Amino acid sequence: HRTGIMEAVLAEGKMPEDILEIAKAQIEATGRVLITRLNKDQASCLENEFGSERIDWGIHHRTAVVHDGTSIGKTGGVVAIISAGTADINVAEEARMTAAEMGCETVKIYDVGVAGLHRLLNEVKNLESDRPDAVVVAAGREGTLPTVVSSLFDVPVIGLPVSTGYGIGAKGEAALYSMLQSCSVLSVVNIDAGFVAGAFAGRIANTVAAAREQTNSTVTENQKSQLS
Amino acid sequence: HRTGIMEAVLAEGKMPEDILEIAKAQIEATGRVLITRLNKDQASCLENEFGSERIDWGIHHRTAVVHDGTSIGKTGGVVAIISAGTADINVAEEARMTAAEMGCETVKIYDVGVAGLHRLLNEVKNLESDRPDAVVVAAGREGTLPTVVSSLFDVPVIGLPVSTGYGIGAKGEAALYSMLQSCSVLSVVNIDAGFVAGAFAGRIANTVAAAREQTNSTVTENQKSQLS
Amino acid sequence: HRTGIMEAVLAEGKMPEDILEIAKAQIEATGRVLITRLNKDQASCLENEFGSERIDWGIHHRTAVVHDGTSIGKTGGVVAIISAGTADINVAEEARMTAAEMGCETVKIYDVGVAGLHRLLNEVKNLESDRPDAVVVAAGREGTLPTVVSSLFDVPVIGLPVSTGYGIGAKGEAALYSMLQSCSVLSVVNIDAGFVAGAFAGRIANTVAAAREQTNSTVTENQKSQLS
Amino acid sequence: HRTGIMEAVLAEGKMPEDILEIAKAQIEATGRVLITRLNKDQASCLENEFGSERIDWGIHHRTAVVHDGTSIGKTGGVVAIISAGTADINVAEEARMTAAEMGCETVKIYDVGVAGLHRLLNEVKNLESDRPDAVVVAAGREGTLPTVVSSLFDVPVIGLPVSTGYGIGAKGEAALYSMLQSCSVLSVVNIDAGFVAGAFAGRIANTVAAAREQTNSTVTENQKSQLS
Amino acid sequence: HRTGIMEAVLAEGKMPEDILEIAKAQIEATGRVLITRLNKDQASCLENEFGSERIDWGIHHRTAVVHDGTSIGKTGGVVAIISAGTADINVAEEARMTAAEMGCETVKIYDVGVAGLHRLLNEVKNLESDRPDAVVVAAGREGTLPTVVSSLFDVPVIGLPVSTGYGIGAKGEAALYSMLQSCSVLSVVNIDAGFVAGAFAGRIANTVAAAREQTNSTVTENQKSQLS
Amino acid sequence: HRTGIMEAVLAEGKMPEDILEIAKAQIEATGRVLITRLNKDQASCLENEFGSERIDWGIHHRTAVVHDGTSIGKTGGVVAIISAGTADINVAEEARMTAAEMGCETVKIYDVGVAGLHRLLNEVKNLESDRPDAVVVAAGREGTLPTVVSSLFDVPVIGLPVSTGYGIGAKGEAALYSMLQSCSVLSVVNIDAGFVAGAFAGRIANTVAAAREQTNSTVTENQKSQLS
Amino acid sequence: HRTGIMEAVLAEGKMPEDILEIAKAQIEATGRVLITRLNKDQASCLENEFGSERIDWGIHHRTAVVHDGTSIGKTGGVVAIISAGTADINVAEEARMTAAEMGCETVKIYDVGVAGLHRLLNEVKNLESDRPDAVVVAAGREGTLPTVVSSLFDVPVIGLPVSTGYGIGAKGEAALYSMLQSCSVLSVVNIDAGFVAGAFAGRIANTVAAAREQTNSTVTENQKSQLS
Amino acid sequence: HRTGIMEAVLAEGKMPEDILEIAKAQIEATGRVLITRLNKDQASCLENEFGSERIDWGIHHRTAVVHDGTSIGKTGGVVAIISAGTADINVAEEARMTAAEMGCETVKIYDVGVAGLHRLLNEVKNLESDRPDAVVVAAGREGTLPTVVSSLFDVPVIGLPVSTGYGIGAKGEAALYSMLQSCSVLSVVNIDAGFVAGAFAGRIANTVAAAREQTNSTVTENQKSQLS
Ligand SMILES: Nc1ncnc2c1ncn2[C@@H]1O[C@H](COP(=O)(O)O)[C@@H](O)[C@H]1O
Ligand SMILES: Nc1ncnc2c1ncn2[C@@H]1O[C@H](COP(=O)(O)O)[C@@H](O)[C@H]1O
Ligand SMILES: Nc1ncnc2c1ncn2[C@@H]1O[C@H](COP(=O)(O)O)[C@@H](O)[C@H]1O
Ligand SMILES: Nc1ncnc2c1ncn2[C@@H]1O[C@H](COP(=O)(O)O)[C@@H](O)[C@H]1O
Ligand SMILES: [Mg+2]
Numbered sequence A, B, C, D, E, F, G, H: 001h002r003t004g005i006m007e008a009v010l011a012e013g014k015m016p017e018d019i020l021e022i023a024k025a026q027i028e029a030t031g032r033v034l035i036t037r038l039n040k041d042q043a044s045c046l047e048n049e050f051g052s053e054r055i056d057w058g059i060h061h062r063t064a065v066v067h068d069g070t071s072i073g074k075t076g077g078v079v080a081i082i083s084a085g086t087a088d089i090n091v092a093e094e095a096r097m098t099a100a101e102m103g104c105e106t107v108k109i110y111d112v113g114v115a116g117l118h119r120l121l122n123e124v125k126n127l128e129s130d131r132p133d134a135v136v137v138a139a140g141r142e143g144t145l146p147t148v149v150s151s152l153f154d155v156p157v158i159g160l161p162v163s164t165g166y167g168i169g170a171k172g173e174a175a176l177y178s179m180l181q182s183c184s185v186l187s188v189v190n191i192d193a194g195f196v197a198g199a200f201a202g203r204i205a206n207t208v209a210a211a212r213e214q215t216n217s218t219v220t221e222n223q224k225s226q227l228s
């Protein structure tokens, strides 16, 4: 696929029957479809239509992949997704499943927060052994987590602000502004834009994986000619 | 003094000669005057008029205390001031000198940042041995530092947002919003409001010190009656 | 507890069954759980499950403490909560119950306003006899009340802006901005953040109470040695 | 004059020579001209041209009335202007001089603030004896003063927000929002709009004065006919 | 009544039963109660309880006066209310009924707009014969109407911005900003604040009416003494 | 030229010598260059270099056309420019000169305002006889003028908001929002964007003029064949 | 009709029965009525009352024209409407039907986007053969489409921002700001203001058509006299 | 270096002598120092102190690298920087030089814009042959360029909004919002944050280069063992 991203279906604001129709068309074309920002009714409608064995659900059922058994070709890219609290999980899952649909292996750490700083330091240390090519960090409220992760870890970190909380800045602006002003090196996507964060991380990871691949196969080519 | 706060002079927008006049009047009345938000011209004018031995300067000469030799009565309260970078020092000094004028002992840590997380953990550990009654944490850009300090340390922490940086949120809004949304327990003052932060911390510290004192003197009273 | 604050459960956005589960786990661990920002359905669900004798309700049932009979150890700290109108009571109660769960004695004055200025002056005068260590003042609309209280009373005052009213600034911004710009010495928390205000006031009060305690016991030690 | 307001010249952004020209034209036509928002250079230029005996200056020389000896016909309306601090005086003077040019008697109280609440109560009590027909209250920062005055005094109160201070809301928004959300009965003009506040208060006062006049003269007419 | 305004009940956010209770208490005390911002359920509840002969309804039943037959003493003040479209009527009615409860005679013109400029000119001309002491002009969307009325008519005009429309500025900000920036002399209240606009206009009108009265009675006194 | 707009040079932020260089290059290419948003220094520099007979200045010298004697081919399109006050003239001139450079005839009315409503009605009536194909209406402060013109006149009206005034909405937002919310049919350009307004109006006028031309010449062709 | 625009009914916020009443009155007067921003209930109510043969529906049934068989007189003006995605269609249809009611022929392209740049280039090329007199381009999210169309095509382009998406700028502000800042020549209407965009485009197109007509008929007149 | 980014000196707001001191210290430590956001005075001061052969200047001299002859070790990463106009070059250069200091090869295209769409398509096609690992696209005003580039090219694209223009959204907000709402896959940094954009792109490119290296050297190791 040209720009390295499959099309996803944004369920928000669509009739359940429209979602079914679009989903079927895309499954017919490619074997799989990613659907994001589902509400309860839309999710049950999918469940009724396709049955649970044809659907991979994100935690809380706000993101889904419907498929006909077709699986994803693995690229070798690795994307990690980190989030701090229960409120951030929906959006983190959207990012994770998007990267997965792009062929990346995904690693998730969903229960670290700045409040438990020592535990966070441990988790990040462990993460290094997974050797992610890119890390998405979802954070609501004051959005500190990506700043801390990027200062600890030498890999591209994408800040994903989440619209949790109440009061001033609670629609995710506090988190977004905070990430844009970060003293660490971060790039950022829009509030709740799990899809964009996942797709961008996937692009990086697949670029890195291609670099690994390319040399490998080149080598194989070289070796063949040299060894023969 | 009734509300536990001396009057300060806000230099911003005043003619140098007006500042001199107000300063002299207050020195005459109380022996000392705190002047905040001085620009270069106003500062030299003070220097020329009073000479350096009658002025205590904050770092960068934006805050000053002019006095006639009268010193401050110590209350026993202890206030710590923490800031991350050079850009935050002006405002941190304003807070520190305000608390000092209220009779508090002040402790300053001006060179820790979230980027150097391990060093920050050390500094905060050391700070505990100073037993501050209240801590002011000045932070610009994304304003993370107060959140981290409050999560590590069991004392009232006052967030003081600073108007540094550029781009969206650079007039201190990113820092302010971030502190208001913090997952740690913080209270906050307005952007660059070093005076308010220092005065509020001073109020807390003096309340705590009075509690220590009061029992001590009560005890002395009790002891006297018992021992006599 | 390390940072002087028990964990609270933020009910908003959670399923009733999830709240029950979290609540039971925490009661099992500590004997008590504080639950904030409950809606009607969540509140009835609690009532049905635990029965009224195991729940302490805040006025209007938006805050609750569920317990197994375990009571709170008193620290000796005293926190006062002031609010102006009926619209501010929910948030004021959240602050009050949070301070209470931290072991503080709480005093409430819920019916004073700037409109009835003379009555307000009386109430604040009376409050002095309760000797609060910290005062939380909740105010919506134009948020004047904390400014007036802080100018009258020599104790740390925490402004708690409330999202009442309509028109420009009605989501609590008018009150928040007004408190941040106050000519009196105030610190502030986010709009409707009763939990943070209560926890911060509790931290101050418990610090003060510890200062009283500490000298008392020291004294007792001293006295013992002297008297013997 | 049809809408009860003379034209004023807004100096801001005009060349000194243009101001002179417009001023002379209007003096020729009506004998007097009100000039607002003058900077230093513009003010000296006026001084040089007309000499001090032909100019009535507002405090700080930001507002001026230039005249050829023609005086204002008194309407009998009374407008009071209240402000809290030195920073508000420029704008308060603009309001006062505008009302004066409309023929009103003006009363000014420029040094009361919410901080000195008891003194404020006294001043407002005294003001009642001046029997103002309308009151303009200028206030910067958190803009509390008009709320308090309106709650104490049974006369139309116009809130005039002033752009003083620093931090969030410091361009006068905090004061403006606060006045718009006020629990007391206030109407409001734009930030720093002393001219509009004075003109509006003048309109009220002149309407009231006309009511007094009208009956008086009617009476005189009646009396004449009856007595003759 | 001291500040010339009866208390009103803000129905928004209150339980119907609470509204009934408050209403009854105030009717008992003063014979009448003004209730604003009623929704459908609250309105039917009032209807059921008091019956239609005890309620004066504003158009669209969002404002109500409930009474026990007690009527309002007329002050002689006259308040006019102008609005442009159906969307502004609710708020205009709130203003009108507030002024009426203060004893003013009220005049309403609810169907003029800037689009029909010539008709508007006619209506304003006619209005002059009603001799209003103050005029409230409600306007949504771009909020032009008060500017035009104030430029045509020599009486205090209060702009009342209304939250109609969609797109940028549609919550009434466009109308509010426009009125605050107006080239005509206007004072302004908050968006949808019909109560404040009506109360402020009522204060002006009653001040003017008192001026008329006062001279009349003085005259009567004078005449008596002279004629006897 | 393909999109019906010559390139203009935006002087703001450019060195005078850079402007000269770009200007000369474009004069060489096309004989003329339009330069916008000039400050004083940039303007004198142009004057010195080219002399006054080679420059057509806009009023106040903020817009200029420099040429080598080459004149503009007239399209037959007619654009009218209306503004209310002196503060709006710079921006109005930028619009007018842009349309002129596109070959349009331009008509200007620079001294009408909503305050003088009757005079405005006259001017608009007169304007009809000029038969403009499009009208640009520049307005600052509350931005009422385009709404009124569009309601009176049956031609495409483009609102051009201007950044005049002070207080809330004074950077042109009040005028912009007001035009976007207008009850009349308007389209709008950005604040102070005289160039865009003039270019858009020029596009309309030239499209209309082309329609006139096209039929004329077609007719001529037809007539020739018929008459011969 | 004087200003070239029929009145439309804004359904939003109106009771279904009120809409019926207004609609019938206008059909009686002019034979047709345009109704915009209908919700589902309002739409079914129309369907029930008038039956489908008397209603022309916009796609998705949010806009409707109800008529009594009366048709529109064609003016010869041509308006094109372009939009990128399904989310923009409601608003695009509102614009299209408004222009159609003004007698314009309308052309619609509803499925081009910047993502498919090459296809977009083709569609715009094809559009040139329809010779539209004005083009409305509806775009949500980042609002790029009008900028691209205007840079490709030499005709007046009106940007119509749409309130789709989520996160910062999602209520249409991103699209609106982007269009106002566009480097291409665009004029803009408010967010979701399909009616205004269609009416403005219709005004342009009808002005152009009149220019074509006028010369034609003049010619006919001329020819008649010459040929006879 | 741990996080893959050298420290840079932010010149803005620093005294020239302070910059010299910091610069010398860092050159002593590492041989080179990157200095960003220099104004004219600061730049001349650098020139005087170090002479031109020790400084690599960015275009317009707002960014500089001072060195002692030490050169950068090349990583093999490739970063491309694209911008549309002269106004964006300062910020683009800051990004480019930051990536270069991280050891990346940099490619720049500084004169493409959406206005010249066909030329842009060509340039992007050519860019593919440079095989960049990451692309930074700087764009002011409406910020369209990154959206278009990302839709054409299958590589991680980082949007860098620039604060050019005037009117609403001119401080870079229009560009920032537009990039955050983009329909293409983009990540974004703060307005004018060339340093962050360059550092983030450098991190990606170096990660990709390491993947190439790593396999190469592994291969070399493998080959050695196999071939020997
Ligand atoms: N009303 C509240 N406002 C702010 N924070 C709260 C509130 N109630 C609970 N919390 C904190 O929010 C966190 C609970 O988040 P959660 O895991 O989503 O229940 C805990 O750290 C609580 O201490
Ligand atoms: N300080 C002021 N604030 C608002 N309007 C003013 C002020 N001073 C004068 N004006 C009005 O602004 C207009 C002057 O505009 P100008 O023609 O630019 O001098 C007149 O209508 C004045 O009545
Ligand atoms: N006053 C103006 N407002 C908006 N755009 C302008 C203005 N003057 C010139 N332009 C356009 O801005 C671009 C000039 O940019 P520059 O290369 O920086 O001179 C050209 O496309 C001009 O047509
Ligand atoms: N243009 C820039 N934008 C953002 N951060 C920068 C920039 N230049 C340097 N920095 C970072 O800002 C910090 C420098 O802050 P300071 O100590 O004030 O010089 C360092 O962490 C730099 O890496
Ligand atoms: Mg977080």
Ligand SMILES: [Mg+2]
Binding pocket: A183, B084, B139, B140, B141, B142, B143, B144, B145
């Ligand atoms: Mg910081």
Ligand SMILES: [Mg+2]
Binding pocket: C084, C139, C140, C141, C142, C143, C144, C145, D183
């Ligand atoms: Mg209040």
Ligand SMILES: [Mg+2]
Binding pocket: C183, D084, D139, D140, D141, D142, D143, D144, D145
């Ligand atoms: Mg004040």
Ligand SMILES: [Mg+2]
Binding pocket: E084, E139, E140, E141, E142, E143, E144, E145, F183
């Ligand atoms: Mg209106």
Ligand SMILES: [Mg+2]
Binding pocket: E183, F084, F139, F140, F141, F142, F143, F144, F145
């Ligand atoms: Mg105007």
Ligand SMILES: [Mg+2]
Binding pocket: G084, G139, G140, G141, G142, G143, G144, G145, H183
């Ligand atoms: Mg779009």
Ligand SMILES: [Mg+2]
Binding pocket: G183, H084, H139, H140, H141, H142, H143, H144, H145
């Ligand atoms: Mg651009």
